[in-house]
Amino acid sequence: MYSIEIMVTPHTILKQLGRLGLHLLFWSGVLLFYTYFFGSGSDNMSYVLSFSIFLMPITIATTYVFIYKLIPDYLMLKKYALFGLYSLYTFIISSYLIILSIFYGLIYLSHFEYNNMAPVSQNLLFVMIGVYLVTTIVSAFKLLKLNLKQVENTSKLEHKILETQLKLKEQELQYLKMQIHPHFLFNTLNTMYGFSLKKADETPEMILKLSNLLDYLLYQIDKPFVLLKDEINHIEDYIALETLRFNNTLKIDFNTENSSEHTKVAPMLFLPFIENSFKHGVLKQGQLTIKINLAFKDHIVYFDIENSSVPNSKSQTGIGLENIKKRLDILYPNAYTLSILNNSETFKVHLTLNTKEAFANQ
Numbered sequence: 001m002y003s004i005e006i007m008v009t010p011h012t013i014l015k016q017l018g019r020l021g022l023h024l025l026f027w028s029g030v031l032l033f034y035t036y037f038f039g040s041g042s043d044n045m046s047y048v049l050s051f052s053i054f055l056m057p058i059t060i061a062t063t064y065v066f067i068y069k070l071i072p073d074y075l076m077l078k079k080y081a082l083f084g085l086y087s088l089y090t091f092i093i094s095s096y097l098i099i100l101s102i103f104y105g106l107i108y109l110s111h112f113e114y115n116n117m118a119p120v121s122q123n124l125l126f127v128m129i130g131v132y133l134v135t136t137i138v139s140a141f142k143l144l145k146l147n148l149k150q151v152e153n154t155s156k157l158e159h160k161i162l163e164t165q166l167k168l169k170e171q172e173l174q175y176l177k178m179q180i181h182p183h184f185l186f187n188t189l190n191t192m193y194g195f196s197l198k199k200a201d202e203t204p205e206m207i208l209k210l211s212n213l214l215d216y217l218l219y220q221i222d223k224p225f226v227l228l229k230d231e232i233n234h235i236e237d238y239i240a241l242e243t244l245r246f247n248n249t250l251k252i253d254f255n256t257e258n259s260s261e262h263t264k265v266a267p268m269l270f271l272p273f274i275e276n277s278f279k280h281g282v283l284k285q286g287q288l289t290i291k292i293n294l295a296f297k298d299h300i301v302y303f304d305i306e307n308s309s310v311p312n313s314k315s316q317t318g319i320g321l322e323n324i325k326k327r328l329d330i331l332y333p334n335a336y337t338l339s340i341l342n343n344s345e346t347f348k349v350h351l352t353l354n355t356k357e358a359f360a361n362q
Helices: 010-038 045-075 080-109 124-198 203-219 228-249 271-280 319-331 355-361
Strands: 250-257 288-297 300-308 336-342 346-354
Touching: 010 045, 010 124, 045 080, 045 124, 080 124, 124 203, 124 228, 203 228, 228 250, 228 271, 228 288, 271 288, 271 300, 271 319, 271 346, 319 336, 346 355
Parallel strands: 250 288
Antiparallel strands: 288 300, 300 346, 336 346
């Protein structure tokens, strides 16, 4: 056997008492309304008050059936057929009770003296208008309250969904960055290892370049955006390391144009393309040829890279490029274009980033 323990706190009790007090206050107001409404044209206040009190349970029951059962359980759930059917049942039963109230006024309050009845209470239509007017007003208020609550709940749900989507995007970005880092570090450390074995004089310079790259990697990569000039410095350090590794077998041309002091881009966005060129580029006549151009104009960043390749080479498409496409979709939705062309001689990548549109989407 399982028992459910309900915690009753002073706050809950006060809340319920306050709610009960509001209901009592409202129905006291309705009683005053009935006394005024049915007392029109009559001086017999004892009759009017007794008749109004008799109508109160009918009005309260009809109203509560609508606001606590029919509206929340059928109308709000769009069960219109059942709502209409049960509303009809409620109308028939309440109409029967209203007719009884008129007989109550005639028999018990007026002792079968029709002229002793209050004029308004003699008319079935007026009595029904009085009862259903209260029911309609309260039901309309309840419907409005439920609609506002539904809108609020929908808004909260949408907010939670957006928060969940944002967290998923952040996790996906971190996952994609983690896949880039090991590849980058593996290549760089391999290069340093080769130079250390040869006890090359360039080894200290490589360590310094690697130190700069690691500093960038540790302290800038977690930022959503970094300055374009910092990204360019990062690329230059990487190219410097690769130049030392390739020595005379590398011909590289890196040009930058109009790099604004304030332009920001996502970190480590261009490096996978550059890494890809070094990793999969083909030496022709003893040289690997790479051309890189990075320009900025009217809030648009233009990035072009091409490297020597061989006919129908498919080695340059893989996880690295797929990851960068996913990062672009997340960071620059509808704000970038990417084209990749692999012909018989070269492998080319053209990327444009709308920095203004990207910041507007954040």
